[in-house]
Amino acid sequence: MSTVIEQAVQARLVASAPRMETVPATLRYDREDPFAVSMAFPPPATLEGVEVSWAFARELLARGVDAPAGDGDVRVRPYGYDRTVVEFHAPEGVAVVHVRTCELRRFLERSQHLVPAGREHQYLDWDEELAALLEEYS
Template identity: 50%
Template sequence: METTIELPALAWLVTAEDQEIPLTATLRYTTGDPLAVFVDFPAEAALEGEDVSWTFARSLLDQGLRTPAGHGDVQIWPHGRTRTVLEFHSPFGLALLQFPTSTLRRFLVRTYEVVAAGQEDMAAVVERGLNALFGGV
């Protein structure tokens, strides 16, 4: 049986003018994809006016809460004592968001309570990847 954890989280979108626009994102984890975490944004927070979901490694979030992490589309780093920055890059531009560090930590702890680090079902992950690569054949 698949378990999903969802946690609504206040975030601040940092604009090019250094304004902080508050929004609510949903942090999501599912045992069906145990190596990943998801950050879902509502349509009103996206350029295209549609819901947007970013997926990245759970280990990246774990590392980024302590030290700068990531080289590519998702980068995470601590910002002061109370906030953590998540930077998302896409072909359309980038989004810089700040989350309360305590919220991200609470979410991460809940994911590890469901699937401990190193206990992920790798066979299922590999099978899903191969199915996606070969079109489910």
């Protein structure tokens, strides 16, 4: 069984101009990093012209599809009956995208089949994590 889930989604980029542009994005969940999800945007969709990927808590995404969640670099909240807003805050500015809530729920459901919520700690390699931490400080 695969330990990684990737799902393509269409995100609507909210710009300062009164139009919305659709950009491709990829949601990713890896059982080896069971608490996190990532959302990646291809080079044409970014200001820098390089792929940009944001990693954040799976729990933040799960909470944010139903109610506003997050107060840091990534914030998630419902928008209307079928969209979810994901905000990415960086020193350069804020990127705001709308994603269909049903796509996010499908992705979250697939990740739950891989690692059920509340059992993430069972999928961590504690020896590897400790070794990496000790190497960082040696």
